[in-house]
Amino acid sequence: MFRDFFMLSKSQIKHINSLKIRKYRDEYQEFIAEGSTLVTDLIGGGFEIAGVYAQSQWISSFEKLTRDKNVPVFETAPKEMERITSLSSPSPVLAIVKIPPDDSESLKEADALSLEQLLPGLYEDLSLMLEGISDPGNLGTILRIADWFGIRNVFCSGNCVELYNPKVVQSSMGSVARVKVHYTDLAGLLEKLNGRVAVYGTFLKGDPVYSRQSLKNGILIIGSEAHGISDDLTPFVTERLFIPSYGTSVNGKAESLNAAVASAIIISEFRRREL
Amino acid sequence: MFRDFFMLSKSQIKHINSLKIRKYRDEYQEFIAEGSTLVTDLIGGGFEIAGVYAQSQWISSFEKLTRDKNVPVFETAPKEMERITSLSSPSPVLAIVKIPPDDSESLKEADALSLEQLLPGLYEDLSLMLEGISDPGNLGTILRIADWFGIRNVFCSGNCVELYNPKVVQSSMGSVARVKVHYTDLAGLLEKLNGRVAVYGTFLKGDPVYSRQSLKNGILIIGSEAHGISDDLTPFVTERLFIPSYGTSVNGKAESLNAAVASAIIISEFRRREL
Numbered sequence: 001m002f003r004d005f006f007m008l009s010k011s012q013i014k015h016i017n018s019l020k021i022r023k024y025r026d027e028y029q030e031f032i033a034e035g036s037t038l039v040t041d042l043i044g045g046g047f048e049i050a051g052v053y054a055q056s057q058w059i060s061s062f063e064k065l066t067r068d069k070n071v072p073v074f075e076t077a078p079k080e081m082e083r084i085t086s087l088s089s090p091s092p093v094l095a096i097v098k099i100p101p102d103d104s105e106s107l108k109e110a111d112a113l114s115l116e117q118l119l120p121g122l123y124e125d126l127s128l129m130l131e132g133i134s135d136p137g138n139l140g141t142i143l144r145i146a147d148w149f150g151i152r153n154v155f156c157s158g159n160c161v162e163l164y165n166p167k168v169v170q171s172s173m174g175s176v177a178r179v180k181v182h183y184t185d186l187a188g189l190l191e192k193l194n195g196r197v198a199v200y201g202t203f204l205k206g207d208p209v210y211s212r213q214s215l216k217n218g219i220l221i222i223g224s225e226a227h228g229i230s231d232d233l234t235p236f237v238t239e240r241l242f243i244p245s246y247g248t249s250v251n252g253k254a255e256s257l258n259a260a261v262a263s264a265i266i267i268s269e270f271r272r273r274e275l
Numbered sequence: 276m277f278r279d280f281f282m283l284s285k286s287q288i289k290h291i292n293s294l295k296i297r298k299y300r301d302e303y304q305e306f307i308a309e310g311s312t313l314v315t316d317l318i319g320g321g322f323e324i325a326g327v328y329a330q331s332q333w334i335s336s337f338e339k340l341t342r343d344k345n346v347p348v349f350e351t352a353p354k355e356m357e358r359i360t361s362l363s364s365p366s367p368v369l370a371i372v373k374i375p376p377d378d379s380e381s382l383k384e385a386d387a388l389s390l391e392q393l394l395p396g397l398y399e400d401l402s403l404m405l406e407g408i409s410d411p412g413n414l415g416t417i418l419r420i421a422d423w424f425g426i427r428n429v430f431c432s433g434n435c436v437e438l439y440n441p442k443v444v445q446s447s448m449g450s451v452a453r454v455k456v457h458y459t460d461l462a463g464l465l466e467k468l469n470g471r472v473a474v475y476g477t478f479l480k481g482d483p484v485y486s487r488q489s490l491k492n493g494i495l496i497i498g499s500e501a502h503g504i505s506d507d508l509t510p511f512v513t514e515r516l517f518i519p520s521y522g523t524s525v526n527g528k529a530e531s532l533n534a535a536v537a538s539a540i541i542i543s544e545f546r547r548r549e550l
Binding site for chain 2: 037041044137141144145147148149150171173174175178210243244245246247252253254255256257258260261264265268269271272274
């Protein structure tokens with residue numbers, strides 16, 4: 001049976017591929033998401049979708065969702081998908097998603113009291129602060145961990161990798177649609193919060209996290225892989241935590257854990273105490 | 276001051292670059308390692324080094340180590356390093372390392388008793404079994420976790436990514452020099468061990484790992500990201516574990532955790548009980 005496919009225009013292909021580069025994401029305020037779970041999570045999560053490029057079978061399966069949310073859908077042949085994908089093998093669906101408005105200005109202007117209104121859970125739940133996480137896979141994985149453990153607020157320093165980098169979006173596995181991420185001046189925020197919440201930091205030395213009797217909610221700072229928590233933020237840390245090493249090899253031992261792995265172990269320690 | 280550098284020959288460059296491909300690693304039984312910590316960990320860990328290509332400053336700093344271990348050293352100009360590196364910016368040192376002899380045959384032939392001699396710690400410590408881990412970054416990260424937590428034996432199924440893939444070697448951050456990794460038939464090994472050790476498996480449903488009173492040593496199976504633990508291995512699992520999710524978003528929650536992250540949380544739970 002002959003089937004007529006929608007053909008992507010040259011300018012569409014060029015536009016989609018341009019979004020792989022940050023400069024154009026900033027200019028158009030759009031980013032790319034690929035894969036069925038990720039795309040449906042973003043649509044369901046209230047993101048504005050500029051367009052969905054998908055194979056006919058995907059379109060049939062998600063007709064109700066895309067119609068309910070007024071998503072423009074373009075049926076696209078597998079051969080055409082290959083021309084726009086960032087993946088080694090294209091998924092059946094790619095979406096162009098609008099970047100939501102930035103809240104960094106309102107955070108900057110808020111005082112300690114109004115912060116609580118802007119950021120529900122800030123004072124009575126665990127929040128995460130990421131300093132200089134530069135590997136996109138690490139940031140995406142940390143967002144997935146935050147999502148799993150129900151963390152509502154993640155703060156990133158300006159020198160963290162950009163949230164809408166395709167590798168961050170992909171490795172978050174849809175969590176980018178659920179976890180609220182704020183890029184802001186971390187020291188400025190901590191200064192405003194001074195004394196209102198416990199500030200935990202992970203270091204290579206400190207109190208072994210396992211033997212801590214109480215881990216109250218507060219803010220957990222994760223430093224960059226290369227440099228840890230900077231001298232700018234260290235003075236704000238009220239509780240130093242570390243993960244004991246059990247290395248036994250005569251040839252030394254691992255010097256550190258990956259930033260996402262360390263985040264997971266510490267966050268797990270907070271949550272297990274709530275049981 | 277004029278300085279004469281060793282020039283890499285065309286055939287050397289070709290050989291080194293060929294090792295980025297598995298076929299040639301298998302043929303030559305060599306792999307590539309880059310970065311000072313990784314290279315010195317491998318030299319210190321008793322790996323046989325076919326050659327070290329390094330900038331003069333690195334050579335001066337590690338002269339004693341390379342001389343003590345009889346490592347052939349080739350001084351290499353930064354421009355030349357660019358022609359052989361796999362990294363986006365070359366490190367000051369690259370080593371060609373001999374792949375150690377494979378022990379899979381001896382494991383296959385061993386019975387339950389002799390296994391204990393071949394694999395010290397197998398019956399009284401925690402070992403790791405990885406099924407179908409295909410992402411090189413995940414395998415490297417899991418080895419780094421195993422190293423940190425003092426796990427001596429890691430068993431990989433044949434369909435795990437190859438240990439000497441450059442991305443595995445790099446993301447292990449030197450742990451590949453310390454953790455013993457065996458590629459073997461996992462079901463065959465579990466059959467031999469039947470009843471001698473507890474076999475833990477991570478699932479999306481099971482006993483919440485936090486509320487388990489006792490986690491004895493044994494074997495922990497980590498399934499592949501896409502499919503979890505296969506039907507072949509599931510019957511061997513004596514204790515099902517899962518990591519509770521705390522997701523609260525109205526837009527759903529993370530469906531799973533990354534395989535390395537899940538490994539880290541569960542292994543951390545084993546170790547914390549030893550305190």
